[in-house]
Amino acid sequence: xxxxxxxxxxxxxxxxxxxxxxxxxxxxxxxxxxxxxxxxxxxxxxxxxxxxxxxxxxxxxxxxxxxxxxxxxxxxxxxxxxxxxxxxxxxxxxxxxxxxxxxxxxxxxxxxxxxxxxxxxxxxxxxxxxxxxxxxxxxxxxxxxxxxxxxxxxxxxxxxxxxxxxxxxxxxxxxxxxxxxxxxxx
Amino acid sequence: xxxxxxxxxxxxxxxxxxxxxxxxxxxxxxxxxxxxxxxxxxxxxxxxxxxxxxxxxxxxxxxxxxxxxxxxxxxxxxxxxxxxxxxxxxxxxxxxxxxxxxxxxxxxxxxxxxxxxxxxxxxxxxxxxxxxxxxxxxxxxxxxxxxxxxxxxxxxxxxxxxxxxxxxxxxxxxxxxxxxxxxx
Numbered sequence: 001x002x003x004x005x006x007x008x009x010x011x012x013x014x015x016x017x018x019x020x021x022x023x024x025x026x027x028x029x030x031x032x033x034x035x036x037x038x039x040x041x042x043x044x045x046x047x048x049x050x051x052x053x054x055x056x057x058x059x060x061x062x063x064x065x066x067x068x069x070x071x072x073x074x075x076x077x078x079x080x081x082x083x084x085x086x087x088x089x090x091x092x093x094x095x096x097x098x099x100x101x102x103x104x105x106x107x108x109x110x111x112x113x114x115x116x117x118x119x120x121x122x123x124x125x126x127x128x129x130x131x132x133x134x135x136x137x138x139x140x141x142x143x144x145x146x147x148x149x150x151x152x153x154x155x156x157x158x159x160x161x162x163x164x165x166x167x168x169x170x171x172x173x174x175x176x177x178x179x180x181x182x183x184x185x186x
Numbered sequence: 187x188x189x190x191x192x193x194x195x196x197x198x199x200x201x202x203x204x205x206x207x208x209x210x211x212x213x214x215x216x217x218x219x220x221x222x223x224x225x226x227x228x229x230x231x232x233x234x235x236x237x238x239x240x241x242x243x244x245x246x247x248x249x250x251x252x253x254x255x256x257x258x259x260x261x262x263x264x265x266x267x268x269x270x271x272x273x274x275x276x277x278x279x280x281x282x283x284x285x286x287x288x289x290x291x292x293x294x295x296x297x298x299x300x301x302x303x304x305x306x307x308x309x310x311x312x313x314x315x316x317x318x319x320x321x322x323x324x325x326x327x328x329x330x331x332x333x334x335x336x337x338x339x340x341x342x343x344x345x346x347x348x349x350x351x352x353x354x355x356x357x358x359x360x361x362x363x364x365x366x367x368x369x370x
Binding site for chain 2 (some may be wrong): 018021022023024026027028030032033034037038040041042043045046051053054055057058070071073081083084085086087088089091094095096098101103104106107109110111112113118124125127128130132133135137139140143144145146147150151152153154155157158159160161164165170172174175176178180181
């Protein structure tokens with residue numbers, strides 16, 4: 001082998017370094033699923049509990065009676081139960097990880113959004129507010145979110161989970177295409 | 187002994203939730219740009235995390251069920267609601283840049299717009315509860331399949347489907363890591 005060959009192969013090897021972090025984190029979530037199925041019989045999920053919290057907040061301005069009469073909140077009433085405390089944990093765990101890795105930073109307008117829509121915080125906040133409302137409404141109608149439906153139902157091979165993934169992902173790609181363009185400059 | 191209930195389960199909720207939030211951050215899916223670039227097909231971090239979680243989780247849970255250590259919790263497939271809801275979710279996720287779990291976790295990493303989106307989620311949840319009677323009667327009632335699984339649909343045992351899924355995932359991600367798709 002000549003020196004040039006060696007340099008070329010070294011380049012190829014360097015380009016093919018695999019970043020294992022996403023796979024490890026995914027495997028970790030898989031193992032966490034074993035634990036929660038076995039120990040608490042409660043698959044990972046977010047939006048059922050968030051609906052309960054929303055009911056608690058709604059009772060502050062709609063009145064407790066109106067919320068108690070609601071057919072949805074009758075079944076999902078606000079209480080500090082396993083699901084709502086899991087939400088508290090999710091927030092605290094990400095906070096701890098961000099602090100431990102010294103990556104905690106206040107982000108108001110993220111990079112990719114800024115490239116496309118500029119630095120205006122108002123624009124970004126309106127999109128986040130509207131997007132958050134749609135995500136939640138859609139998740140409740142679909143029977144769960146990416147975690148509760150996609151991962152927790154998906155790993156059980158449930159039709160509901162795989163249907164959710166098969167529709168949500170292409171619609172998201174199409175939306176991203178319309179919002180950002182497929183070949184927008186980086 | 188299992189499943190655990192009562193106050194100890196409430197403590198475990200915080201512990202398991204924290205493990206979930208920690209893993210989401212370590213997998214970089216609490217990052218807006220990472221999620222948006224998945225939908226722009228430039229960065230496949232989100233699919234790597236999700237599919238690995240499904241394959242690893244699925245194999246372990248089915249082993250646990252076989253050993254009698256766990257039960258399945260398959261939800262009903264109300265197909266019209268799932269399809270319509272997933273479509274609304276897909277649009278919302280790209281506008282927001284997060285899903286509910288990663289958005290909540292992102293608040294912990296300092297994302298202010300993620301926090302605004304959490305307020306949006308609470309508004310969305312209230313809107314859903316207020317429209318629930320109509321949705322239940324007109325959407326959730328259409329094309330109900332019950333707690334159906336891919337095993338019921340295909341007639342294949344879960345083990346075979348999980349094995350095929352694992353092989354497909356290793357193949358697809360292997361090809362992805364070999365290609366220049368994420369470096370373009």
